[in-house]
Amino acid sequence: METAAIQTHGLTRRFGALTAVEDVTLSVAPGQFFGFLGPNGAGKSTTIKMLTGLLEPTAGTVEILGQPFGAGALDLKRQIGVVPEGMALMGRLTATEYLHFVGRMYGLDRQTTNLRTQELLEFMQLANESKKLVTDFSHGMQKKLALAAAVIHGPKVLFLDEPFEGVDAIAAGMLKNMLTGMINRGATIFLTTHVLEIVERLCSHVAIISKGRLVANGSLEELRAGVASTLPGAEQEQRLTLEEIFLAIVGGVQESTQELTWLT
Amino acid sequence: MADLGGADLNGLGGAAVVHAGGMLGPLARAQYAALARLRWRMFSNGMRSNKGMLELGARTFSYIVYASMGVALAAGSGVASYFLAAGNQWRFLPVLFWVLGFLWQAIPIMLASFQEQFDLGILLRFPVRFGSYVLLYLVFGLLDISTILGGLCCAGIWFGVAAARPGLLLWVTLALAVFAVFNILLVRAIFVWIDRWLAQRKTREILGAVFMAGLLGLQLLNPALYQKRHSAHSGHEAQAEQIREAKARYSPLLKKANRVQKWLPPGLAALSLREAIENRPLQGFGSLGLLGIYALVAGGVLALRLKAEYRGENLGSAPARDKAVLIRTKAVASFPGAAAAGREAGWALGGLKGRSGPIAAVMEKDVRSLMRTLPLLYAIGAPLLLVLVFSGIFIRNGGAQPSMFPLALPVCMVYAQLGFTQVFYNSLGTEGAGIQVYFLSPTPFRTVLLAKNLLHALLFAAVAVLAGVLTTLRLGTADNAVIAATGAWLLFSLPCNLTAGNLFSLKMPYRVNPGRIARQRGSQANALLSLLVQLCILAVGAAVFSMSWFLDRMWMATPIFLVLAVGAVFVWRRVLDRVDAIAYGRRDELMQALMKES
Numbered sequence: 001m002e003t004a005a006i007q008t009h010g011l012t013r014r015f016g017a018l019t020a021v022e023d024v025t026l027s028v029a030p031g032q033f034f035g036f037l038g039p040n041g042a043g044k045s046t047t048i049k050m051l052t053g054l055l056e057p058t059a060g061t062v063e064i065l066g067q068p069f070g071a072g073a074l075d076l077k078r079q080i081g082v083v084p085e086g087m088a089l090m091g092r093l094t095a096t097e098y099l100h101f102v103g104r105m106y107g108l109d110r111q112t113t114n115l116r117t118q119e120l121l122e123f124m125q126l127a128n129e130s131k132k133l134v135t136d137f138s139h140g141m142q143k144k145l146a147l148a149a150a151v152i153h154g155p156k157v158l159f160l161d162e163p164f165e166g167v168d169a170i171a172a173g174m175l176k177n178m179l180t181g182m183i184n185r186g187a188t189i190f191l192t193t194h195v196l197e198i199v200e201r202l203c204s205h206v207a208i209i210s211k212g213r214l215v216a217n218g219s220l221e222e223l224r225a226g227v228a229s230t231l232p233g234a235e236q237e238q239r240l241t242l243e244e245i246f247l248a249i250v251g252g253v254q255e256s257t258q259e260l261t262w263l264t
Numbered sequence: 265m266a267d268l269g270g271a272d273l274n275g276l277g278g279a280a281v282v283h284a285g286g287m288l289g290p291l292a293r294a295q296y297a298a299l300a301r302l303r304w305r306m307f308s309n310g311m312r313s314n315k316g317m318l319e320l321g322a323r324t325f326s327y328i329v330y331a332s333m334g335v336a337l338a339a340g341s342g343v344a345s346y347f348l349a350a351g352n353q354w355r356f357l358p359v360l361f362w363v364l365g366f367l368w369q370a371i372p373i374m375l376a377s378f379q380e381q382f383d384l385g386i387l388l389r390f391p392v393r394f395g396s397y398v399l400l401y402l403v404f405g406l407l408d409i410s411t412i413l414g415g416l417c418c419a420g421i422w423f424g425v426a427a428a429r430p431g432l433l434l435w436v437t438l439a440l441a442v443f444a445v446f447n448i449l450l451v452r453a454i455f456v457w458i459d460r461w462l463a464q465r466k467t468r469e470i471l472g473a474v475f476m477a478g479l480l481g482l483q484l485l486n487p488a489l490y491q492k493r494h495s496a497h498s499g500h501e502a503q504a505e506q507i508r509e510a511k512a513r514y515s516p517l518l519k520k521a522n523r524v525q526k527w528l529p530p531g532l533a534a535l536s537l538r539e540a541i542e543n544r545p546l547q548g549f550g551s552l553g554l555l556g557i558y559a560l561v562a563g564g565v566l567a568l569r570l571k572a573e574y575r576g577e578n579l580g581s582a583p584a585r586d587k588a589v590l591i592r593t594k595a596v597a598s599f600p601g602a603a604a605a606g607r608e609a610g611w612a613l614g615g616l617k618g619r620s621g622p623i624a625a626v627m628e629k630d631v632r633s634l635m636r637t638l639p640l641l642y643a644i645g646a647p648l649l650l651v652l653v654f655s656g657i658f659i660r661n662g663g664a665q666p667s668m669f670p671l672a673l674p675v676c677m678v679y680a681q682l683g684f685t686q687v688f689y690n691s692l693g694t695e696g697a698g699i700q701v702y703f704l705s706p707t708p709f710r711t712v713l714l715a716k717n718l719l720h721a722l723l724f725a726a727v728a729v730l731a732g733v734l735t736t737l738r739l740g741t742a743d744n745a746v747i748a749a750t751g752a753w754l755l756f757s758l759p760c761n762l763t764a765g766n767l768f769s770l771k772m773p774y775r776v777n778p779g780r781i782a783r784q785r786g787s788q789a790n791a792l793l794s795l796l797v798q799l800c801i802l803a804v805g806a807a808v809f810s811m812s813w814f815l816d817r818m819w820m821a822t823p824i825f826l827v828l829a830v831g832a833v834f835v836w837r838r839v840l841d842r843v844d845a846i847a848y849g850r851r852d853e854l855m856q857a858l859m860k861e862s
Contacts, residue, residue: 054703055852077706086859090698092633104625105705133636149701 003066005030005157005188006051011060013046020046022212024060028190028205030156033183035203036192039250043212044192045085048161051190052082064157078106081155083163087146091135095126095145098134099152106153113152120148123178125171139166147175157188164195176202200242210250223249287395295392299400318772322788334413337367338420345424349432354538358522361443361530364417368447369454371410394574401570402448411448418444425537435540435548442552443533446559453566460569462638472638529558622707626715633694640687640694640776644727647683651676651731670818671809673735673742674750678802680731681757684724686776688765689794691716692858693776699858702847709847710840713769717762717840728754745818752825753805759832763839764797770846773857804828 006028013021021043028034038044049055051062053069062069064076082088090098096117103113121127124144129137134145143166150158158179164172179189179202193199199206206223208216216223224240227248240248341360348357392400418440425436461467525531532555539548634640691713692699702712732750736742742750772790805825812821847854 052704054700054855056848074706074708077704080704082700082704084700084704086697086700086855088697088700088704090629090633090701091696092636092694093629097629097632101625101629102701102705104621105701105707107621107706109621 002029004028004063005032005065006034006190007063007066008051009061011047011050011062012058013043013050013055014058019212021050021209024209024214026207026214026217028188030065030188031183031186032205033179033189033203034191035199035206036190036209037196037199037206037246038192038209042209042250044209045161047209048082048159048190048192049084052080052084052159053077054082054084078153079155080157080159081150081153082159083143083146083150083161084159085161087142088149089134089142089146091133093134094131095121095134095137095148096130098145099149102149103152108153116152120152123174124148125174140168140171143167144171144175151178151182155187158182158190160189160191160193162193163191164193164198172198196242196246206242208246208249216249287393287399292393292396295396296400318789322792326788326792330409330412334416337413338416341417341420342424345421346428347424349425349428354534354541357537358525358531358534360421361534362525364414364421365443365447365530367417368410368414369451371413394571397574398567398570401566402452406448408451410451414447415444429541432537432540435537439533439536439552439555442555442559443529446529446555446562449559449562449566453562453569456566456569456573460572468636468638472635472641527554529555532558622705622711623715623718626712627719630716630719637694637776643686644683644723647679647681648727648731648734651679651734670743670746671813672739673732673746674753674805674809676731676735677728677750677754678805680727681724681754681761682798683727684720684761685791685794685798687720687723688761689768689797690773690776690790691720691765691769692773692854693769695858696775697859699855703851703855709844713766713843714840717766717836720762720765721758724754724758743818745822749809749812749818749821749825752822752829753808755829756825756832757801757805759829759836760801761798763832763836764794766836766839766843767846768794768797770843770850770854773854775858 004027006026008027009025011021011024012019024043024047036044036047046055050057051064051069053073064073065079067073067076069076090101093101099117099120100113103116104110108116118127121130124147126141126144126148129141134142137145143163147160147163150160160179163175167175176198183189191199191203200220203220205219206216207214207218208223216226218226220242223245227240227245230248341364344360345357348354348360422436422440426433458471461471526535532551536548536551536555539545539551686693695702702709768790772793774790808821808824808828812818812824
């Protein structure tokens with residue numbers, strides 16, 4: 001049996017009385033492009049933080065590439081790249097200086113770091129802005145830089161928390177190509193985003209979390225079949241979009257009676 | 265199209281809508297009340313956590329300290345003004361006003377890390393009128409420590425002058441009120457403009473360069489001061505002669521300065537009182553009017569900046585310049601310009617090259633950040649000015665020959681060390697969201713803090729050497745035993761500070777906004793507890809120095825400090841070995857505190 005790239009068992013996180021994530025068990029195979037979806041506040045970012053060591057689980061275990069993952073798993077950290085929720089940027093550095101710093105924090109030598117820094121800046125179309133401080137970057141530019149920092153050490157597993165938020169269409173297309181290339185070369189990508197069209201196009205497998213609990217997990221076709229089977233006869237035949245699947249699972253359809261009548 | 269500004273958000277008819285008016289109209293008043301409630305809720309919600317309770321305790325304590333300072337300053341101002349007014353020494357009154365004005369403007373910088381300030385920029389999304397925005401900005405400014413201390417000093421002067429000259433009651437009230445308004449507006453204007461200059465790289469770098477030039481310029485004063493000190497004669501007669509010489513030399517200069525200062529705000533405030541007592545009310549009103557014009561100018565300068573903020577200017581997030589971006593849709597397989605990339609990455613710590621990547625990386629990154637963080641540069645540099653300016657008080661003229669207080673060197677070193685409080689005790693404060701890199705990367709936290717400690721130790725050594733040189737130039741060479749003991753004390757105090765600093769940086773960090781001097785959000789608990797630790801370290805030093813001095817065996821201090829230093833280094837290493845456990849145990853709180861928007 002092939003070792004999972006990411007494996008969780010009963011992953012739980014409580015903040016006082018609030019249970020943000022409860023009993024999440026999932027498995028992501030190597031080379032899979034895995035979409036992790038959920039409404040706002042469902043627990044996506046909390047889960048990704050636990051998977052990447054930014055947050056300690058209250059209960060449950062995380063395994064990355066078949067090994068238990070915790071704060072002290074330094075060798076495993078070399079194998080993963082992360083674009084976290086806050087992007088982890090350092091405003092008082094230039095883009096070049098920041099990538100240079102991150103590369104060396106991951107143990108790359110100066111020469112390799114310099115080479116990859118320049119390649120990544122060119123690729124992300126940030127080379128012309130490399131002398132500008134990160135704090136002066138637009139949000140989209142910061143996202144691209146955060147993504148560059150996440151891949152500078154060539155990770156085998158990549159965690160992306162809303163990587164396309166604020167990125168322009170040209171850059172988004174380029175990033176999709178880059179991520180697909182990584183998948184083709186055997187990397188595993190764990191992606192959270194609210195842009196369902198991207199998930200539908202890129203991800204082979206999808207999990208949906210709602211109110212802290214995993215409510216769906218499987219390939220896109222499996223989810224589609226599962227939701228279709230609950231529909232009346234005629235509607236079962238139509239091909240559901242991910243948006244329809246998502247809304248059907250999380251129950252996000254607004255009742256028409258909830259209109260805000262005072263809004264013009 | 266309906267006007268949303270007039271929309272009835274509660275669906276209860278027109279009665280639920282608060283209608284707009286002037287800056288004191290119903291809408292503005294409702295907004296002031298909402299803001300006051302917000303401040304109260306923020307305060308009371310903060311009490312829900314242990315950290316909040318600790319902050320409250322620290323804040324209460326700090327306000328007691330400020331109140332004591334304020335009462336002492338007010339009493340001093342009151343006594344001084346009473347004797348000046350009663351003795352008809354009006355020509356010296358401007359000195360009091362100048363000192364007051366200087367304190368009013370300087371205290372906010374000196375106490376920047378002790379004050380939590382509310383950024384009113386968040387109000388701009390609401391329908392707040394410009395007048396209301398300015399009013400709120402000024403009202404929140406009234407809660408500043410500088411304003412409170414300045415106000416107390418004004419009250420002191422008011423009591424002093426009114427007690428000595430009851431007939432001047434109205435005049436002194438009017439003069440002090442206008443002077444206070446001027447100072448409140450000026451201090452706000454200065455900080456809001458400094459913040460604006462710090463918001464953009466070019467102006468930030470110019471400001472940094474001016475600041476560094478100012479520091480260097482002041483240090484160049486040293487040779488002049490040194491020369492004068494050594495040209496001093498000995499003996500009482502010689503001293504009297506020296507004073508006569510100084511009078512003759514500086515008298516024209518002082519007269520010129522007096523002519524100029526009369527036209528400046530502190531001089532005008534004092535002059536108006538003098539003119540009133542000399543029965544020249546018209547001239548008195550003229551002086552007050554001119555002072556009022558200064559206040560209006562200060563207010564105008566402040567309003568100019570606030571107007572830009574009000575219009576939505578946000579220099580920190582705007583792209584600095586437009587550039588045509590060459591769009592390339594394919595990655596470059598290999599880049600031949602690696603050498604160029606190396607050049608672009610700038611300098612590197614050559615001595616550490618190839619030894620420890622992460623340690624050198626953290627040190628290089630921190631040096632770059634430090635050079636672009638004016639508040640920290642200021643914090644490190646300012647105490648050197650104190651060493652330069654105040655070291656003169658250690659020259660004793662009582663004997664046959666002017667001599668230096670024997671322990672002046674260690675005292676000056678203590679001054680110099682004060683600048684490192686924020687650097688040592690909140691070493692992660694400037695990381696912001698970048699703190700996540702340390703948790704994501706395979707570099708242990710021990711390595712990160714070790715690198716920071718090494719850099720801070722190097723900086724500390726450089727500042728200590730500079731302070732030593734300044735003290736020697738200013739006061740002459742200290743006794744060898746004192747030099748050795750001072751060096752040994754530094755070897756003891758440095759690991760103590762680093763140890764406590766590592767713990768405080770992990771347990772009560774706060775975000776430092778590198779682009780701001782004013783409107784900085786600090787931690788009272790961190791500031792006060794770090795002060796307490798420093799006082800303990802100083803107390804140990806003072807005890808050993810005093811004992812050695814009184815026993816007339818100064819050499820004893822060196823071995824005692826060295827033994828203490830060995831112990832301190834041992835504790836520092838033990839704590840450093842535990843920082844990974846502490847950091848990972850508190851990673852959530854740490855990230856929340858450092859990633860919080862200021």
